Amino acid sequence: MKTKFVPKNIESYLYDFWEKKKFFSPNYKNKEGNFCIVIPPPNITGELHMGHAFQQTLMDIIIRYQRIKGKNTFWQTGTDHAGIATQVLIEKKFFKLKENRKENNKKKLIKKIWEWKKKLNFKINNQMRCLGNSIDWSKERFTLDKDMSIAVRKSFIKLYKNKLIYKSKKLSNWDVSLRTVISDLEVEYRQVSSKMWNICYPIVKDNINNEQEFLVISTTRPETLFGDVAISVHPNDIRYKKYIGKFVCVPLTNRIIPIISDNEIDVNKGTGCVKITPAHDFKDYEIAKRNNLPMINIFKKNGKLRSSLQFFDSNGDQLFDVNFFVPLIFKNLNRYEVRKKVIFEINKLGLLKEEKIIQNVVPYGDRTGTIIEPMLTDQWYLNTKPLSILAIKSVKKGNIKFIPDKYKNVFFSWMENINDWCISRQLWWGHQIPVWYDKKNNIYVGNDENEIREKYKISKDIILTQEKDVLDTWFSSGLWCFASLGWPKQTDLFKNFYPTDVLVTGFDIIFFWVSRMILLSTYLVKDKCGNSQVPFKKVIVTGLIRDEFGKKMSKSQGNVIDPLDIIHGISLSDLIKKRTKFISNKETIQSISNFIKFNFPNGIEAFGTDSLRFYFSFLSTPKQDINWNYSRLKFCKNFCTKLWNASRFVFIYIKEININTENKKINLSFPDQWILIELNELIKKYDFEMKNYRFDVVAQNLYDFFWNKFCDWYLEFSKIIRINQKKIELEGTRYSLKKVLLAILILLHPIIPYITEYIWKEMKKIDSVHNKESILEESFPSVFSIDANEKIIKQEMDWFQKKIIELRNIRIKSHFHPKDMVFLYLKNIDCKNKKYFEKYENYLKKMSFLEEILFLSDEKMEFNNKFKKIDGAECLMLKK
């Protein structure tokens, strides 16, 4: 073994070795049962970030642990097509925004995305290999695979047949830049300061001679006045009660609309008068439905004002288009230009009462960052309420457990207040909805056109066209747990590994993904008895890794830490380039470069995968936010180095004392017994904490045992035994060293696979007793039975270690060099302690560099107050 531990020298070839030998494939011979994890499929939009690396490491730790425990393990991998995110990315990257989304571009774009997918998939898989993920690559899947499509269609058809999927015209979240609808979850509300205007609406006089009166409404969106259908006040608002039932004239458009009352109006907000724009506001939409008001759509799909307004009744049925309500000057303007102009014109008319700045909350599309426009559109919905009952039940019954438990309540509160899920998207990249229309817009749902024609006996003369919309990407992701295993086919994988055991994911996608998987799985997948199947038995919810200062890592902040850079290292100049790549502001670039130059003057050193993985296991506390911490990462690398060096020592020892200790009754000395007792305790704790998924505690326990017990004490004992050269002792120590090191390697292997495999192989070279090829074939270390009173051994070791520390202290206080040979005088020591001193004299002398231990009674020697106290005895150290 080389004297220096260099991660890159061992990591790359070991992964190839594992892969070639197919160690990661399911091995149905194992008797301890099956164990499966499906990966949360990374989006093909980009390479893996620290969060992925973190979560995947935890998954790999679990998988490797279960494998060593004798389970037949399988880790399903794959990637997600990530509908919106990917299409946005490719449109931006390769197509000019203006020419996109024309039907003749569709093929080009899809082709480009597939090329991109291939490239990214390669990169992502390579990263996963670097991380040491024990994945069976032959089973890799993609959410747009043909088999996935089968599962998607099967699910859609079943849900449609059972009347849980329906098409409807409703107010939906419209992203004008993407020109698609998005679901409630994809809307992100941001606190912003915006302008609020008070506008006068003239009340229609019931008598020509009456004075002109006005109702003043408050609005942040004056451009929507073209879609006003009423003014509403609270029925008990004494200020406005008298106007209820009268009419106002909408400024600029000269439409007459009624003044109505509604209990939902808040008298304290704005002026207490609300303009009702049902086609562009969710609350107004509800008010319109309650009060049987019409709805007016005023925007085109790109957010520009329509020249002819679309009128609908309160059920969403289109009534007529009217083209004389919008003045020519507003034609073809986008919503913000309209807003500006409306205010300008209204002011000109003297109808603008007030303008002020307020703090309010505005909905944005989470992928595009554009303000969402509520619009009346035809969309496909999944009625989630009936499904949620099954989902809630399976979690309540404990068939699915959340870890940490608190997330259960997050899940319940969302499930109990769930709204119908809008599953259609006006995009190209995704699963096209399996619905066909004839000329009369009759709907046919099925696997393909031929099947439908046959089933409904539709002649070839009738043209059928497929629904152009695709499904929300989360619809297919929601099937991932079972569809990736082969469902609806009863494949070996599905039969053996479903329901899956553990899902490791972040709290940020509990609603997007975890909940939807539970919803769809419990409804769609049943066991032989017809009981709902859960997609996974446990969900481990991890925290989010932030930078050293607790800030979210983001490209625009220039604070992203790339897991590969930690593994392989990166030079200063490359690091600066990488972190400033997505930033345009020169000052920001400068400050980021300065920060990097100051903190990483030599770039980032190569820590290697194992160090990173050991570090990750320390980070896996049940916290919501996890701060990056270089000093701990460094410590983790030091740990690997220590393991390397300690192993080297053990090998030197084993080689030198070449006694065969196999199949032989071994006499264990005091330190041997002690370290094996400690190892037993470690094994028990390790198992317990692994089952609790407290990898931080596992790592801490392993560290503590290995460093503080094995290296600091046991190896020191072994050196003394080596000096003593007593054959019986040497045998015992050689045996124990081997047993303990092997156990440590196996226990550490799930966390730090490379270095443990490497050392294991080295160990095999020196002292081979079996024909296993890899540490992956080792079994979990069993607890050793010790032929001694464990309690007494531990007590005496405790006494011994305390004594050594006391002696070291006396040495330091007496200003002796650590290796000076000294005489130790003990005066008036009690019997019990004297017994121990005599019993462990040899170890004490060697470990503390004592020439002699001398027991004195009172009279023989005066210590002149220079003595220190040990166990009540006076103690003096003198140089030879």
Added chain:
RNA sequence: GGGUGAUUAGCUCAGGUGGUAGAGCGCCUCCUUUACACGGAGGAUGUCGGCGGUUCAAUUCCGUCAUCGCCCACCA
């Protein structure tokens, strides 16, 4: 507004079922000793956010306040 989490050594964080506070880094002193200076030996440092309560005993349980965070809802 509803929910939820956090507050422990200078920094980053552990502390299942209450019983004299732990780790890593950092700091101070000493040591290049034949596995390791990415090391060894020794040391300093905490009224465990504030205030109340339960208890023989509370960092741990309950209440309350303060500060910070997250999630959900919300374009008047």
